[in-house]
Amino acid sequence: MWVKALSSILSYLLMGIGLTAAAICNNTAGNFTTSSTYVNNRDFLLASVPLNASEKGGFFTASIGQNSDIVHALAMCRGDYPPDVCYTCLNSTIYDLIANCPNQKEALSWGVGSPCMARYANRPFLGILELEPMDSDYSTARITSNITEFDKIWDSLLNRVVSKASDGTSSLKFATGEANITVFETIYALMQCTPDLSPEDCDTCLWQTANDYVRYWHGYGGGYVQSPNCWFRWDLYPFYTSDLSTSADLPPSTPGTSPPIITKDEQNKSIRVRLGASLSVALVLAMCSACAFFTWRRRRSIQVGSAPPENSCEKFNLDNEGTSQEFPSMQLDILQAATNGFSDENKLGQGGFGPVYKGTLGDGKEIAVKRLSRTSGQGLLEFKNEVMLIARLQHRNLVKLLGCCLERNEKLLVYEFMLNKSLDMFLFDSSLAAQLTWQKRFNIIRGTARGIMYLHEDSRLRIIHRDLKASNVLLDHGMNPKISDFGLAKIFGGDQNEANTNRVVGTYGYMAPEYAMEGLFSVKSDVFSFGVLSLEIISGKRNSGFQISEHGESLLNFAWKLWSKGEGLELIEGHLVESSVPTEVLKCIQIGLLCVQTDPVDRPTMSTVVAMLGNDTIMLPLPAEPAFYVRRFVAEPIRPNSSDSICSINEVTVSNMLPR
Known part of the structure; x- marks a missing residue:
C-alpha cells in the first residue's frame, strides 16, 4: 500500500514540474484481446523497461514473441536525468501508456517537456526515422522586440546544438547549448535523438522539430516539440542539468533480444528502493523548478539589441545531407523601387500571411513580391519553408522563386510574375469565366496533375503540398498552370507513405476526410484535393460554397449523382457546351470522382491520373460515392473571419487553420 501511496505522490509532484505523460494510440495498427499472447508479451516487456533503461544509460530496446x-x-x-529520475519517469509513462491504450498494438507515450519516452509496436521501428506523431507546447511569455535579431541568435544556437547532438554516440545523442541575447537574457536549448538513428537522420529529425x-x-x-525519434526544448531559464549524471559510455541494449526475467519479489524490492530515492529527487526537482518557474514568469518579454541585420537571405539548409546553400538575395531598396514603395496601386492581392505586389525591375522584368506581415509568426516559417522547398524544385508547372530579402525587419519573397494571376480569379468570376474555354480548362487540369506528380514522385524529395486549391494555381500569359504556396508542405522520407498530425491545416472544402477528421495525411490527401479542384474547374462552382438542395449537398455528391445517372455533362457550365469535347469532360469527371473517394486506398496515384488524362484507351474503374461529411465537417463549428473571404491573387494562400 505504501508503494502505491508513494507512487501517487510522485505522480502529483511530477505533474507539478511538467512531467505528466501524453499517450498516443495508433488505432490503425490493429487491436488485441485481453486474453491474447500479444498482451502478455507486451505487459511483460514493458514491466522490464524502467529498470533496464535506467541501468543502461537511459536507453533500452528489446523484442519478445514471434510472428x-x-x-x-x-x-x-x-540525457541529463540520473538513473533514479529516469526510472520514476518511465514507470509513470508506461502506466499512462497501458491505461490510455488498453488494446492497441502500437502506442507511444512521453512526458510533457520531453523527460522520457516509451513506445511499443508489432512492427520493427529501430533505426527508422519517424517524424509523426508530434506533440508540442509553448510558454505564455512573448518575444516583443527585435524579433529578427533574436531569430539570428536562435538559428546560430540551434546549428551548434543540432550538430553536437547528431554527432553523439550509439548510446547517447544528447546536447544542450546557450546563447546570450543581452547581458540579462539567455536562450537555453536542449536536443536529443534516439541513439539508434544515424547522424543524418538525427540531424533531419531535430531540424524538423525546430521548424x-x-x-x-x-x-x-x-516551449518544446517531441516526436518518436527526437526531442527539442528551449526556454529563457536553465531547465536542464549541465553536469550529466548518466554515462554516455554504457553499452546500448541489443535489439531483438528478450528482456531479463525479473521475479515479482525482485521487482517489488527494486521499486521500493527506487521510489524512496526518486521521491527525494523529485522533491528537490519540484522546489528548484518552482523557483525557476516564478522567476521566469516575472520576465514577460525579451530585450534584444537593435542592430539591423545585414541585407542577405539566411543560409537555409536545403539538403538532407546537411549542406547549406545561399539563396539569391535582393536588396530592399531595389524591391521598393520596383513596387513604387509597395503602393496600393501595385497591390495584386492579400494572402493569408501578407500582401502581394507587382514590381518591375530596372531591366523591365516583371516580378511578384510577397511581403510577409511583420506581426505574423507563422509568416516567418512560411518564408523559410517556401525558400527551402521551392529553391530546389524545378518544373514547368511549379511557380519559380527568384529570390528573397531579409532587411530592416522585412521578409520578402520574389516570384516570377503571373500575368493572369490565380485560377480562382477566373473560375469563380462570372465576368471572366467565359475566357476559360474547355480546352484551356482541360490543359489546366492536366498541367496541375503533372505538377503534383512531380512533387510526389519525380522530385528529389517526396513532398505533400497539403493546400492545393484554386487560389494556389497561378496562370501565366498562356493560361498554363503553376502550383504555388509551399508554406504548409511536408517532406516525406524515402519509404514513408503517410503521417499523422495533431494540427490540421489547410482550406475548407479541399481537405480529405481522413485528414480533416483524424489528422492523417499522405500523397492521397493531395489526390483528394486535386479531385475537388478538377470538379470545380469543370463546373465553375466552389465545393465549399456549393448548395443545390435543402440538405446542403456538396459539389462532390452532386457530381457523383449526375455521373451515376449518365447525366455527367449537365455538370459543366452553360458557356462551355459549344467548346467542350464530351468524351474529355466525362473522363475528367470520372477521374475527379475517383480522386475524391472516401478510402485513400481506392484513390489513384497522381502518376495514374496523368496517364488516364493523356491516354484515351485506358479503361477507367468505377468510382464509389464520395464521403458526404466532407462538407459538413467544418460547416457549422467554423465561422470564417473577414480574412478568410479575401481571394489570394498571384501568389500564395489563404490557409485556414482548422481545429480538430
Missing part, C-alpha cells in the same frame, strides 16, 4: 505476437519496445530518458516549433509557436519565449 503476429511479436512486440518491439523502446524507452529513452532525457515545427517555429511554424506553430514562433514569437513565444519557450
Whole structure:
C-alpha cells in the first residue's frame, strides 16, 4: 500500500514540474484481446523497461514473441536525468501508456517537456526515422522586440546544438547549448535523438522539430516539440542539468533480444528502493523548478539589441545531407523601387500571411513580391519553408522563386510574375469565366496533375503540398498552370507513405476526410484535393460554397449523382457546351470522382491520373460515392473571419487553420 501511496505522490509532484505523460494510440495498427499472447508479451516487456533503461544509460530496446505476437519496445530518458529520475519517469509513462491504450498494438507515450519516452509496436521501428506523431507546447511569455535579431541568435544556437547532438554516440545523442541575447537574457536549448538513428537522420529529425516549433509557436519565449525519434526544448531559464549524471559510455541494449526475467519479489524490492530515492529527487526537482518557474514568469518579454541585420537571405539548409546553400538575395531598396514603395496601386492581392505586389525591375522584368506581415509568426516559417522547398524544385508547372530579402525587419519573397494571376480569379468570376474555354480548362487540369506528380514522385524529395486549391494555381500569359504556396508542405522520407498530425491545416472544402477528421495525411490527401479542384474547374462552382438542395449537398455528391445517372455533362457550365469535347469532360469527371473517394486506398496515384488524362484507351474503374461529411465537417463549428473571404491573387494562400 505504501508503494502505491508513494507512487501517487510522485505522480502529483511530477505533474507539478511538467512531467505528466501524453499517450498516443495508433488505432490503425490493429487491436488485441485481453486474453491474447500479444498482451502478455507486451505487459511483460514493458514491466522490464524502467529498470533496464535506467541501468543502461537511459536507453533500452528489446523484442519478445514471434510472428503476429511479436512486440518491439523502446524507452529513452532525457540525457541529463540520473538513473533514479529516469526510472520514476518511465514507470509513470508506461502506466499512462497501458491505461490510455488498453488494446492497441502500437502506442507511444512521453512526458510533457520531453523527460522520457516509451513506445511499443508489432512492427520493427529501430533505426527508422519517424517524424509523426508530434506533440508540442509553448510558454505564455512573448518575444516583443527585435524579433529578427533574436531569430539570428536562435538559428546560430540551434546549428551548434543540432550538430553536437547528431554527432553523439550509439548510446547517447544528447546536447544542450546557450546563447546570450543581452547581458540579462539567455536562450537555453536542449536536443536529443534516439541513439539508434544515424547522424543524418538525427540531424533531419531535430531540424524538423525546430521548424515545427517555429511554424506553430514562433514569437513565444519557450516551449518544446517531441516526436518518436527526437526531442527539442528551449526556454529563457536553465531547465536542464549541465553536469550529466548518466554515462554516455554504457553499452546500448541489443535489439531483438528478450528482456531479463525479473521475479515479482525482485521487482517489488527494486521499486521500493527506487521510489524512496526518486521521491527525494523529485522533491528537490519540484522546489528548484518552482523557483525557476516564478522567476521566469516575472520576465514577460525579451530585450534584444537593435542592430539591423545585414541585407542577405539566411543560409537555409536545403539538403538532407546537411549542406547549406545561399539563396539569391535582393536588396530592399531595389524591391521598393520596383513596387513604387509597395503602393496600393501595385497591390495584386492579400494572402493569408501578407500582401502581394507587382514590381518591375530596372531591366523591365516583371516580378511578384510577397511581403510577409511583420506581426505574423507563422509568416516567418512560411518564408523559410517556401525558400527551402521551392529553391530546389524545378518544373514547368511549379511557380519559380527568384529570390528573397531579409532587411530592416522585412521578409520578402520574389516570384516570377503571373500575368493572369490565380485560377480562382477566373473560375469563380462570372465576368471572366467565359475566357476559360474547355480546352484551356482541360490543359489546366492536366498541367496541375503533372505538377503534383512531380512533387510526389519525380522530385528529389517526396513532398505533400497539403493546400492545393484554386487560389494556389497561378496562370501565366498562356493560361498554363503553376502550383504555388509551399508554406504548409511536408517532406516525406524515402519509404514513408503517410503521417499523422495533431494540427490540421489547410482550406475548407479541399481537405480529405481522413485528414480533416483524424489528422492523417499522405500523397492521397493531395489526390483528394486535386479531385475537388478538377470538379470545380469543370463546373465553375466552389465545393465549399456549393448548395443545390435543402440538405446542403456538396459539389462532390452532386457530381457523383449526375455521373451515376449518365447525366455527367449537365455538370459543366452553360458557356462551355459549344467548346467542350464530351468524351474529355466525362473522363475528367470520372477521374475527379475517383480522386475524391472516401478510402485513400481506392484513390489513384497522381502518376495514374496523368496517364488516364493523356491516354484515351485506358479503361477507367468505377468510382464509389464520395464521403458526404466532407462538407459538413467544418460547416457549422467554423465561422470564417473577414480574412478568410479575401481571394489570394498571384501568389500564395489563404490557409485556414482548422481545429480538430
